[in-house]
Amino acid sequence: MSKEVVLDVDGLRMRYGTTDVLNDVTFQARHGEVLALLGPNGAGKTTTIEILEGFRMRSAGRVQVLGSDPAHGDERWRARLGVVLQSWRDHGKWRVRELLAHLGTYYASYSSDMIQRPWDADELIQAVGLTEHAGKKIKTLSGGQRRRLDVAIGIVGRPELLFLDEPTAGFDPKARHEFHDLVHRLADDHETTILLTTHDLDEAGKLADRIMILTGGLIIADGSADELARRIAGEDEVRWTHDGQHFVTSTTESTEFVRGLFSRYGKGISELEVRRASLEDTYMALVRQGEAAARESKETAR
Amino acid sequence: MNPTTTAIRAGWARGLIELRQSFTNGADLLSHLLWPVLMLIVMYFMRDTGFGSSGLLLGTLALPSILGMNAALGMVSMSQQLTAEREDGTLLRAKATPNGMRGYLVGKVVSVAGGLLADLAILLIPGLFIVDGLVAGSPGAWLTLAWVLVLGMVATLPIGAVLGSVFPSARSQGLIQLPILGMIAISGIFYPITSMPEWLQWVAQVSPIYWLGLGMRSALLPDAAVGVEIGESWRHLETAGVLGAWAVLGLAVAPIVLRRMARRESGSSVAERREKALQRVG
Numbered sequence: 346m347s348k349e350v351v352l353d354v355d356g357l358r359m360r361y362g363t364t365d366v367l368n369d370v371t372f373q374a375r376h377g378e379v380l381a382l383l384g385p386n387g388a389g390k391t392t393t394i395e396i397l398e399g400f401r402m403r404s405a406g407r408v409q410v411l412g413s414d415p416a417h418g419d420e421r422w423r424a425r426l427g428v429v430l431q432s433w434r435d436h437g438k439w440r441v442r443e444l445l446a447h448l449g450t451y452y453a454s455y456s457s458d459m460i461q462r463p464w465d466a467d468e469l470i471q472a473v474g475l476t477e478h479a480g481k482k483i484k485t486l487s488g489g490q491r492r493r494l495d496v497a498i499g500i501v502g503r504p505e506l507l508f509l510d511e512p513t514a515g516f517d518p519k520a521r522h523e524f525h526d527l528v529h530r531l532a533d534d535h536e537t538t539i540l541l542t543t544h545d546l547d548e549a550g551k552l553a554d555r556i557m558i559l560t561g562g563l564i565i566a567d568g569s570a571d572e573l574a575r576r577i578a579g580e581d582e583v584r585w586t587h588d589g590q591h592f593v594t595s596t597t598e599s600t601e602f603v604r605g606l607f608s609r610y611g612k613g614i615s616e617l618e619v620r621r622a623s624l625e626d627t628y629m630a631l632v633r634q635g636e637a638a639a640r641e642s643k644e645t646a647r
Numbered sequence: 648m649n650p651t652t653t654a655i656r657a658g659w660a661r662g663l664i665e666l667r668q669s670f671t672n673g674a675d676l677l678s679h680l681l682w683p684v685l686m687l688i689v690m691y692f693m694r695d696t697g698f699g700s701s702g703l704l705l706g707t708l709a710l711p712s713i714l715g716m717n718a719a720l721g722m723v724s725m726s727q728q729l730t731a732e733r734e735d736g737t738l739l740r741a742k743a744t745p746n747g748m749r750g751y752l753v754g755k756v757v758s759v760a761g762g763l764l765a766d767l768a769i770l771l772i773p774g775l776f777i778v779d780g781l782v783a784g785s786p787g788a789w790l791t792l793a794w795v796l797v798l799g800m801v802a803t804l805p806i807g808a809v810l811g812s813v814f815p816s817a818r819s820q821g822l823i824q825l826p827i828l829g830m831i832a833i834s835g836i837f838y839p840i841t842s843m844p845e846w847l848q849w850v851a852q853v854s855p856i857y858w859l860g861l862g863m864r865s866a867l868l869p870d871a872a873v874g875v876e877i878g879e880s881w882r883h884l885e886t887a888g889v890l891g892a893w894a895v896l897g898l899a900v901a902p903i904v905l906r907r908m909a910r911r912e913s914g915s916s917v918a919e920r921r922e923k924a925l926q927r928v929g
Contacts (some may be wrong), residue, residue, distance in 0.1 A: 391915055400742070400913040420650055424745035432921060435737035438668045445663065450657045450743045454650045498740070510914060594823035 346578050348376040349501050350409075351506055351538045352397065357406035359392050359562075368562035370406070373609050374506075374540060374555075374599070379532045381553035382542045385551060386560045389430065394508050397540070398428050399609050411439040411506055411615050424455035424462070427504030427537075437484030441494060442466055442477055444483065445501055452502035463501050473497045474523060489520035496524070500531065507531065509541035513548060523547070528552050562641030574627050586616040655753055656745035662757020669762055679762070683770040684715050691777050698839065703872055707780040711867040712836040713861030714767055718799050721763040722807035723827060724853075728755065729811025730820050734924065736917045738909065748909055752808075759807075760800055781867045788866045795862030795886065802855050802890040805897025812908035817918060830854045835861070839875040847879060855893050858886045867914075 358527060359367040366389045369574055374380050382390050394599070395401040395642035396408065399415035408415060436444050446562045449463030456462045464472075470479050473493040478486060492512070499507060508527075513521045531537045543549050549556045550570045558566040558573075566573055581599035585592050587610055596602045599619050649906050669675040690713075698914055741747035743928055761830055775783055814820055833847050834840070834857040851857045865881035866871065872883035 395913050395915065398743070400739075401915075420745040423743075426743075428743040430736075430739070430917070432742075432918055433736045433740065434913075435732065435735045435740050437735070438672065439664070443664065446658065447661060448740075448744055448747075450660070451653065451746055451750060454653045500744070576891075624887060 350374070351376050352540065353381075353391075353409040354397070354406075356603055357396065357408060358404045358588045359389070359396065359401075360404045367403075367563055370559070370564055372564055372567060374417055374491070374538055377532065378555060379528065379539045379553045379555045381542070382540065382559055383544075383546060383549045383628070384544065384559035386544060389429070389560055389562050390544075393559065394510050394540065394542055397421070398426065398508055421455060424452055424502055425505045427499040427507040429503065429507070429509045429512060431514065433491075433495050437482065439483050440451070440480055440601055441483060442470060442479040444494075445469060445497055448498055451500045456548055460503050461585035462503050463477040464503050466501075469497050469501060473527060477539055478578075488515050489517065492520075493524070493527075494529065500537070503535070504537060506538045508541070509539065511542055511544075513543070513545070525551055529591065532628070537604055546625050549626055558631050558635070559630065560635035563572070563635065563639070565630050565635040565638075570624050571578035572620060573631075574624050582620040584616070584618040584620075585614050587613050589614075650733040650746050651749070656747040657746075658753025659757055661750060663759060665754060665758035666761045668767075669758070670765070679766055680769065681767060682717075683773075683839065686770060687773055687777060690774060694778055696877070696919070703773050703868075703875070704778075704780060706778045707735065707788030707868065708839065708864070708872065709769075709837060710774045710778045710781065710912060711863035712860040714864035715799070715858075716831055716834070716856060717766060717837045718763060718796055718863075719803050719854075719856040719859045721759055721800060721825075722803040722810070723824070724762070725755065725804050726809075726811035726814070726823065727820050728759065729769070729808060729819070730814055731816050733811075733908070733912065734817055734920050739912045739914065739917055742791075742909055742912055743776065746753025747887075748905075752905070756804060756877075759804060763800065764796075780869065782869050783867060795859065795866060795890075798890045799855060799859040799862065800893065802893035802897060803859075805901035806832075806855075806893065808901045809897065809904045812904045816923070821899035825858075830856050841875055841877060852877075852889070855890055858889050862886045862890075 350373050352372070355371050357367055357370040358365065370389075370393060372380075382393060383389050385486075391603075392401065396403045399410075399412050399416055399418045402416055402597055408409070408419070411422060411454065413419070428611055438445075449466060452462040467479070467500065473496055475490060475493055477489055483491070485634040492515070496509070496512065499509070512528075513524050516524060528539065528541075529552075532539055541552065553570075555567065555569055556573060557564050566576065568576060580595040580597055583594050583596060583599055583602055583606075585606065594602070599621070602616065603619065652929065670679065690706045690709055693709060694704060696705045697703065697730035698705050729738075738751065745749070769825075775781060810823055811820075815822065827879060829861065830851070833843060833851045834854055835843070835851065836856070842850055843851070861876065861882065864876070865886075873881055876882070
């Protein structure tokens, strides 16, 4: 499991004026991993991703993206990255195929033995499901189609590392599902390392091998969906009926609790229901903790 | 093939694609045709009006001057397109592509310069039939026209790129139109500069618009027309000097300003401007 580290962030800080947006962000990503950066709005997700993309200068900390500091990344480095930002509305007069073929030409001189660049425009259009729109002007695409084109542009150079900032914002459930398939294919078939931001927990759980929760400028949790749910002493909910009365209790040790119930009341227990702490509960608990901690540290600083 | 060559080729292809787009959609086509057609109508009605006792016709004097003015206005479209494409994220897209910025700029120069040449032809070719007294038959005339035009574009397009980088939004672009219209008014385009007060003549001679107009008149007007110019000379040396100075200045400053502007582009800055633009509408 010791695959090459493609993203290495250590003590990243970002300060605008006197406001700290990122306090001390530290994480790593290995080749082929899909990482989700999850957090409430304004948590610093976009700032983090823009620093990694080389679009924004950081205030402090060490950052290595594909072995280079993104603040000084050259064009060869740039060719190995794919970037999908939150909102694009450029190239409205261009046609889908025309733009993909054009942008692909910039990558041609960065082909390697391992990776043939760029992705063939027609194949790519098919991969993102835009074949019937290939000849359309981009400004006539619907929101979901436009977003799929954005992703196609992001991967036209067959990136080794792909950044996706809120990729499914404004998608309907079907488009979202198709998009998830596409991300899975990129990760599985092409071994693309992917860092995506989202505030949708469900999406993070479905797409990512690892979830990092960013709030108050800090990563407060980092692990797989299961690990996160386990790590926080998530409180399971146990409901049962005894003597015609309904009971509800929250406990971290639901199995032990139920065993106790049975040994005490035996057959007197009915309608037993155990609800495991969901990832969503875990997330909300973590975010609340993180926000409280951030408030506290601000007050101490004052 | 090395990446720089790739980028220049890609930029060239990009310019041609944009050029084709701008001649195949209604709105752009209208903007290509509107001014030349209006100018041609004006010239048609001016064609028999003489200027003073020089024996020259106003329409004859105006056609080359207007050509010069239009050539200088390439600067405005350069600047407008840069600002608009910064706002809609085109520049950021270029930034996210390897050598994309270089390709983008090459493309922009090709499409703006190409559009300009097409616009000049749209005006000049019918103009030659409407207006009498031009010396369009001699090869010397076309040679002069060519060097003035090329030098004029090298002088004005970088200024346009600088203006497009400095102004934050498409709206503030409107502000730079006013001084440019003012420069046009005093640059001897619609009326010979020698009939203006001397201090205004000095102001006008700083601007590339005046020299482009003068250069075009020197190419297309008969020698007798030199009588209405300053110093009764076509002043080719000075034309090359002033346009050359603007070119050097522009080419020196533009890369610095463009680089600074490009460095500041990020997803959030594009989103922010988009937000502002939406607020203005709402």
